[in-house]
Amino acid sequence: xxxxxxxxxxxxxxxxxxxxxxxxxxxxxxxxxxxxxxxxxxxxxxxxxxxxxxxxxxxxxxxxxxxxxxxxxxxxxxxxxxxxxxxxxxxxxxxxxxxxxxxxxxxxxxxxxxxxxxxxxxxxxxxxxxxxxxxxxxxxxxxxxxxxxxxxxxxxxxxxxxxxxxxxxxxxxxxxxxxxxxxxxxxxxxxxxxxxxxxxxxxxxxxxxxxxxxxxxxxxxxxxxxxxxxxxxxxxxxxxxxxxxxxxxxxxxxxxxxxxxxxxxxxxxxxxxxxxxxxxxxxxxxxxxxxxxxxxxxxxxxxxxxxxxxxxxxxxxxxxxxxxxxxxxxxxxxxxxxxxxxxxxxxxxxxxxxxxxxxxxxxxxxxxxxxxxxxxxxxxxxxxxxxxxxxxxxxxxxxxxxxxxxxxxxxxxxxxxxxxxxxxxxxxxxxxxxxxxxxxxxxxxxxxxxxxxxxxxxxxxxxxxxxxxxxxxxxxxxxxxxxxxxxxxxxxxxxxxxxxxxxxxxxxxxxxxxxxxxxxxxxxxxxxxxxxxxxxxxxxxxxxxxxxxxxxxxxxxxxxxxxxxxxxxxxxxxx
RNA sequence: CGGGGCGUGGCGCAGUCUGGUAGCGCGCACGCUUGGGGUGCGUGAGGUCACCGGUUCAAAUCCGGUCGCCCCGACCA
Numbered sequence: 001x002x003x004x005x006x007x008x009x010x011x012x013x014x015x016x017x018x019x020x021x022x023x024x025x026x027x028x029x030x031x032x033x034x035x036x037x038x039x040x041x042x043x044x045x046x047x048x049x050x051x052x053x054x055x056x057x058x059x060x061x062x063x064x065x066x067x068x069x070x071x072x073x074x075x076x077x078x079x080x081x082x083x084x085x086x087x088x089x090x091x092x093x094x095x096x097x098x099x100x101x102x103x104x105x106x107x108x109x110x111x112x113x114x115x116x117x118x119x120x121x122x123x124x125x126x127x128x129x130x131x132x133x134x135x136x137x138x139x140x141x142x143x144x145x146x147x148x149x150x151x152x153x154x155x156x157x158x159x160x161x162x163x164x165x166x167x168x169x170x171x172x173x174x175x176x177x178x179x180x181x182x183x184x185x186x187x188x189x190x191x192x193x194x195x196x197x198x199x200x201x202x203x204x205x206x207x208x209x210x211x212x213x214x215x216x217x218x219x220x221x222x223x224x225x226x227x228x229x230x231x232x233x234x235x236x237x238x239x240x241x242x243x244x245x246x247x248x249x250x251x252x253x254x255x256x257x258x259x260x261x262x263x264x265x266x267x268x269x270x271x272x273x274x275x276x277x278x279x280x281x282x283x284x285x286x287x288x289x290x291x292x293x294x295x296x297x298x299x300x301x302x303x304x305x306x307x308x309x310x311x312x313x314x315x316x317x318x319x320x321x322x323x324x325x326x327x328x329x330x331x332x333x334x335x336x337x338x339x340x341x342x343x344x345x346x347x348x349x350x351x352x353x354x355x356x357x358x359x360x361x362x363x364x365x366x367x368x369x370x371x372x373x374x375x376x377x378x379x380x381x382x383x384x385x386x387x388x389x390x391x392x393x394x395x396x397x398x399x400x401x402x403x404x405x406x407x408x409x410x411x412x413x414x415x416x417x418x419x420x421x422x423x424x425x426x427x428x429x430x431x432x433x434x435x436x437x438x439x440x441x442x443x444x445x446x447x448x449x450x451x452x453x454x455x456x457x458x459x460x461x462x463x464x465x466x467x468x469x470x471x472x473x474x475x476x477x478x479x480x481x482x483x484x485x486x487x488x489x490x491x492x493x494x495x496x497x498x499x500x501x502x503x504x505x506x507x508x509x510x511x512x513x514x515x516x517x518x519x520x521x522x523x524x525x526x527x528x529x530x531x532x533x534x535x536x537x538x539x540x541x542x543x544x545x546x547x548x549x550x551x552x553x554x555x556x557x558x559x560x561x562x563x564x565x566x567x568x569x570x571x572x573x574x575x
Numbered sequence: 576c577g578g579g580g581c582g583u584g585g586c587g588c589a590g591u592c593u594g595g596u597a598g599c600g601c602g603c604a605c606g607c608u609u610g611g612g613g614u615g616c617g618u619g620a621g622g623u624c625a626c627c628g629g630u631u632c633a634a635a636u637c638c639g640g641u642c643g644c645c646c647c648g649a650c651c652a
Contacts, residue, residue, distance in 0.1 A: 012601065012613070013587050017645050037644065143576095146646085264652055284651055296651095303651060320650060334652035361652080481611055516612040523612090534611055544611090 001474060003509045006044050010521050020216055022456035023148030025465050029525045038145025038153030042449075045525060048473035049452050050156060054135050056187045056470065057158050057446055064180040066131035066160055071113045073137065077103035079112040083424045094141050106139040111421045111443060114161045118439065119427035125165040128429060128439070131173060133160035135448065149453035150409070151218070160444040165429060170416060170440040174206065177414050177444045181210050184446065185411065189468025189575070190455060193408065195221050196231035198307055199415055206416035210446075211408025212454040221408045222389050226401030233405065234307050236389035237396040240350050252356055253371045255340070261366045264335025266300040269368055273359065277301040281352055281360045281372065283337040285326045285344065289315035293329050297339055297348035297380060300359070302387040304349075312347060312384045336361040338369060339378040348380035349387045409454040410447070417441040456526075459549075465526030466549050469572035474505040476565060477527035481515045481534030491543065491558055492533050498562035504569055523548065528572055531565060 008030040017034070018024040026032045031046035042050060058068065077095070080086035085093075086105075094106045107113065114132060122128065135158045145153045160177070164170040178194065185192045190212050197209040209232055211221050223230035231237070263269045270277045280300025286309065288294050294313060298304050309318050326334050330344055338360035339346050358372040372378075395401035422428065422438040431437050452471070459466045469475055476499065480492045492508065499506050507527060509518050515534070522530050532544045542555040545568060556564045 009585090011586060016581085016587070019646075034644085266651085282651070298651085320652085322650080323652085326652080337652065485610090514612090514614060515610065516614080519612045521613090532611075536611065 001505065001507045003507060003511050006507075008043070008045055008521075008525065010524055018148060020147040020150065020457070021460055022150060022216075022453040025456055025460060025524070025526075026148055026453065029465055031525075032149065034148075038142060038151070040149065040152060040154075045473045046452070049467070049471055050448060052471040052473075053188060053448050053451055054158075057135065057184055057448065060180045060184045060187070061131075061133050061158070061160065063183075064131070064176050066133045066162075068134060069132050070134050070136065071107070071110050071117070073107055073139070074104050075107055075110075075113050077105065079116050079425070080105060083112050083115075083421055085112065092140050092142060094139055107136075108138055108140040109157075109445070110134070110136075110159055111161065111417075111441075112425070115421045115425045115427045115441070118161075118163055119422075119425060122163070122427075122429055122439070125429050125431050129162060129164040129169050129173060131160055131162035131177075131442075131444075133158060133444070147453070149449045150457075152449065155450060156448040158446040158448055162442040162444070163427075164440040164442075165431065165437070167418070167440055170418075170442050171206075174414060174416050174442050177442070178208060181412050181414060181444070181446070185210055185212070187470055188451065188455065189459075189470050190411075190451075191458060192411070193221065193223060193230050193406070195223070195408070196229075196235050197413060198232060198235045208414050209408075209410045210412035210414075211406075212411050212451075212458055213406055214409055214454065214457040215407050216457050217407035217409040219408045219410055220405060222391065222393075222403040222405050224395040224398060224401040225404050227395060227398035229395055229397040229401070231389075233389060234305060236403070238350070238385050238387055238389050239394045239396040240385075241394065252373045252376065255372055255377060256370050257362050257367050258370055259366060260336075260368045263366075263368075269359065270300065273368075273370070275359060275370075279357065279359055281339065281355060281358045281374075283339060283342070283346075283361055285321045285330065285334065285337065286313075286318045287321045287325070288313045288318050293321050293325065293344050295330075295337065295339065295342055295344045295346040296386060297346055297352050298387050299349065299351045299355070302349060302351065303390075304386055305388040308384070308386050309347075312382065312386060330363075332361070332363045333365055336363065336365055336367060338363050338372075339380065340369065340372065346378075346380040347382045347384060347386065350383050350385055351387065352380070353383045409450070409457060411451045411454050412444075412446040414444045415442060417443055460526070463520070464524035467526045467528055469528045469569070469575065472526070472528050474507045475528055475569045475572065476504055476506045477522050477525075477530045478506055478508040479518055479522055479530055479532045480509070481532065481536075483510050484512060485535065487538055488533050488535065491538065491561075495531070495533070495543070495561055495565075499565060502562060502566050504566055529565070529568060531561070 010030045011028045014024045015027045018027055031043050032040045034040055077086055096104055138157045139154050142153050145151050162173045192210055192212045194208045194210050197207040199207045220233035222233050222236045260269050263272045266277050266280050266282055277300035282298050282300050284296045286294050286296055296304055306318055323334055341363050355374045360369050360372050362369045391405040393403045419438040422441055427439045428436045429439055456465050478492055480488045483489055496506055496508050528548050530546045537544055541557055543561050544553055544555055546553045
């Protein structure tokens, strides 16, 4: 691969429309160009990276026993109507009509298509289990595409679906995929963490996300500093804690109403009364399901986890009620609502149980109550884990660990789906007794193009990208200081040929540019091993190898260059 | 969906308030120079100022509309 015959339009300056490191660097390194919002061209260097990742994914999926196939991108509305997602999916699903006015959509994911295929092809338990995967371009009309390849509307994804006769077998496959994913992301040279995850719109009951650790990540995750527990912050459980001082007050003082004019938020009232936020019981009013208003109680320093609330209330959607609605139904303006005497059903976070000496809204404007004692003064309809876990919380799985928080980029997710799609779409098999049963399913995704961006977020410096060897466009960059100079050119050309014949892919910077320009571009595009050939080195009979990651250099005698470089590359691939 | 910002040679920007000759840096082409971290000098090409309409003798600039792109937010009482 020669630079002069490859399209690598590098840029000196950051593009004006890019915000994140990976977006800026991908554009500056001449790897991607935006076509429309969330839609990009993949230039030759980027495609090389994508192909590297795909190869690793294919190898590990095949090793795990999955089979590759390819489903269409366009699918007819009927299949989506059958699963119910035609209505549920919303605007993210791009729909269109063909010339006969029939409805179609572009696949944002392929449960419907694969389930349709399998139900038409499989009859017996003897044909199960199997796992089918594809690597394909997906389209989701995201509300807010952003950050280059990180959240595009069009993106490349590997999606796999497995089919089983029994729950146990499906869970076994889940573990197989879990291991395969660990291998894949390890081989891609990423620092990542599998975390327990919510199953979201896809449904199902068991799921892990694979999160690449990066401060710029969109997802908050927590992990235990002592055991293996890690979860998406939205999913993370909160361990019930014994209240300290709960039994200290034998005879609690009576509830007292205090005036708090204009003070509504916990922070305001806490400052006004000179009390810590964790002494407060915060009352939020949600609109649940059919429009019922429900009061949700959490400690003043805690935040409600909508996901947990949905589960506890047993409804699909919960939103904070608006002000007018609250005043109408509860007779109190928000800010002064409290559990005592409230005319709404109330559910409480477990941390509320047994609270004493607490501060709550008084259910009248400009007043709060102090010295509230939960057991004595009010009883919510239920106590449950309703809050968001935060750093410092005790680990829900082990005895002595505490949770740390991190940011992550989700590059993969695996789900146990169960019968959700097979039941909706009638994908069944006959068991050994001749009974018809719905097939057990799992699904497993990897964001290939996002992974490339995540790798950069995690591997870059002020000068550019630092690709891990395994997913670099090529492992070696040959850089002649002056390609026009005959002696250097001979050495370089010979090295290029020798490395190529050894199966080492090489990019040769054969441009007639100043050395400085070539060095800058080399750093920018992030090829892991740079081999510089110039008159100075050749006087000593040497070429110079330099690692992009740490700047380490090594002089190599010309005669040994090819074999030495080959072994350096092999070594690098192992890391 | 709400709020904010931007749209001027390939890229990054100034010019717009206060209408009149479209400018800078980088890049590009050519020549000389230089040759181990974006070399120096010179010459030159390249722009319907996002689009449509209006005001005006005259519009990148003022007015109206449209489109595109970027960022933030969607109510923690």
